[in-house]
Amino acid sequence: MLNLFDIVRLYETRQSGSKKLSPATVAEAQLIGRGARYCPFRLDEEQPKFQRKYDEDAKSSLRILETLYYHCQNDHRYITELKSALREIGLDTDKVVQRDYILKDSFKDEKLYKEGKIFLNKRQRKNRDDVYNLTPTIRDDIYRYEAVTGQTGLDDVMKEKNSAADTKVETKVKRLSVKEIAADNYAVVHKALLKQPLFKFKTISEYFPNVKTIREFITADAYLGGVKIEIKSVEENPSPATLYNALNYALEKIALSLSNTEEVYYGTEEFYEEDIRHVFKDKSVNYTDPHDGGIGISQNDLSVKQDRKIDLSEEDWFAYTDNFGTSEEKAFVAYFKEYVEDLRKIYNKVFLIRNERVFHIYSFEDDERFEPDYVLFLQKNSSDGYEQIQIFIEPKGNQLLDKDAWKEEFLLQLEEKAKATIKFADDNQYRIRGFHLFNQEHRMQEIKTEFAALVDK
Numbered sequence: 001m002l003n004l005f006d007i008v009r010l011y012e013t014r015q016s017g018s019k020k021l022s023p024a025t026v027a028e029a030q031l032i033g034r035g036a037r038y039c040p041f042r043l044d045e046e047q048p049k050f051q052r053k054y055d056e057d058a059k060s061s062l063r064i065l066e067t068l069y070y071h072c073q074n075d076h077r078y079i080t081e082l083k084s085a086l087r088e089i090g091l092d093t094d095k096v097v098q099r100d101y102i103l104k105d106s107f108k109d110e111k112l113y114k115e116g117k118i119f120l121n122k123r124q125r126k127n128r129d130d131v132y133n134l135t136p137t138i139r140d141d142i143y144r145y146e147a148v149t150g151q152t153g154l155d156d157v158m159k160e161k162n163s164a165a166d167t168k169v170e171t172k173v174k175r176l177s178v179k180e181i182a183a184d185n186y187a188v189v190h191k192a193l194l195k196q197p198l199f200k201f202k203t204i205s206e207y208f209p210n211v212k213t214i215r216e217f218i219t220a221d222a223y224l225g226g227v228k229i230e231i232k233s234v235e236e237n238p239s240p241a242t243l244y245n246a247l248n249y250a251l252e253k254i255a256l257s258l259s260n261t262e263e264v265y266y267g268t269e270e271f272y273e274e275d276i277r278h279v280f281k282d283k284s285v286n287y288t289d290p291h292d293g294g295i296g297i298s299q300n301d302l303s304v305k306q307d308r309k310i311d312l313s314e315e316d317w318f319a320y321t322d323n324f325g326t327s328e329e330k331a332f333v334a335y336f337k338e339y340v341e342d343l344r345k346i347y348n349k350v351f352l353i354r355n356e357r358v359f360h361i362y363s364f365e366d367d368e369r370f371e372p373d374y375v376l377f378l379q380k381n382s383s384d385g386y387e388q389i390q391i392f393i394e395p396k397g398n399q400l401l402d403k404d405a406w407k408e409e410f411l412l413q414l415e416e417k418a419k420a421t422i423k424f425a426d427d428n429q430y431r432i433r434g435f436h437l438f439n440q441e442h443r444m445q446e447i448k449t450e451f452a453a454l455v456d457k
Contacts, residue, residue, distance in 0.1 A: 009072035029085035058284035095289040119271035133222035136406030143250035147233035179225035192247035267362030342455040349379035385427035395438040
């Protein structure tokens with residue numbers, strides 16, 4: 001029996017005969033794309049409703065809920081053309097490869113794995129009266145707007161075309177916060193704001209009861225004031241018209257994000273125990289077009305830079321047999337390797353585990369969901385039991401440092417705020433920490449200081 005995710009092509013005619021893809025085939029590819037994205041279910045309230053959830057979890061039985069079948073006549077030329085159309089809209093299944101994260105037997109034999117605990121927090125519903133800001137994922141995102149160049153057909157006709165350089169339009173990029181735009185062009189911001197029905201003050205007050213005025217909502221860093229818009233245009237300084245269009249673009253996206261927010265939550269400061277053996281298991285993951293030592297490529301591959309290349313199957317401090325993370329993640333693993341021997345002089349157990357979407361934590365203020373790439377376990381024996389330090393670590397490329405600044409802020413709050421909560425009292429001590437985002441260009445001094453503090457104890 002056919003289900004919701006079956007598309008059946010009932011006709012056999014095909015537009016062809018030219019090198020361009022036929023409009024009919026492009027339309028069919030777009031239909032497949034829409035069908036593949038149609039996933040209006042969630043198994044718990046934490047899952048996004050209209051988003052695919054199991055693309056990368058290749059062995060999950062729940063993938064069938066997101067599987068689409070397309071039925072058509074076995075016409076080789078048509079199928080080839082359809083695949084080309086799918087590639088054009090970003091659905092290139094030929095480039096999907098499967099990688100396996102396998103826990104080492106030696107790690108599964110460890111007492112840490114069999115009996116150990118990882119501590120994770122939960123989210124709780126927040127009263128709207130306690131909402132004092134836009135969520136960081138909305139506020140700290142960079143909204144990139146590209147204005148039209150302003151070049152017209154008449155310009156081309158009147159211009160002598162001596163070279164390609166003659167027709168090249170030089171563009172400038174300007175990054176401005178809404179607060180900065182409002183300082184000189186408040187009326188422009190206010191006009192753009194009122195274009196979105198959600199930003200009428202009555203509605204704003206329902207979402208953010210602590211906002212007293214429209215001006216506060218526009219200029220306060222906690223609200224729109226802190227939102228950054230990157231404008232690409234031919235103007236040295238964007239004109240009011242360009243600013244207005246850029247604001248419309250950003251505010252429309254922000255309004256859509258807010259309208260999809262049904263409830264507000266916060267992450268608990270209590271971190272509850274979970275059995276390590278129940279959280280970390282073997283997992284198969286799909287990656288699209290892995291190349292050049294990046295995500296989806298083994299850390300021991302020839303394409304990985306020599307100073308990051310490691311055969312992790314031979315490293316007993318790494319829980320899995322390999323690492324297929326980003327180049328920045330591989331750089332962190334190579335960096336961490338340098339500290340292993342020094343850490344083992346102090347700690348009886350030293351294990352680094354990659355988090356391939358098997359656990360998540362929530363920020364304290366806004367319940368932003370966060371899946372740190374790595375968790376480091378350090379255990380030191382004491383007279384009665386042991387002291388365990390659990391450290392969340394997130395490598396991050398330059399392009400994401402600003403957008404994900406809230407993650408770093410959250411990680412640095414953990415040492416002071418996170419409280420390990422266990423069901424049954426024991427003689428062990430549990431501490432939860434987070435480090436600065438690992439970034440080779442901008443965070444190495446902080447990272448060195450944090451690791452030095454671990455080995456100098």
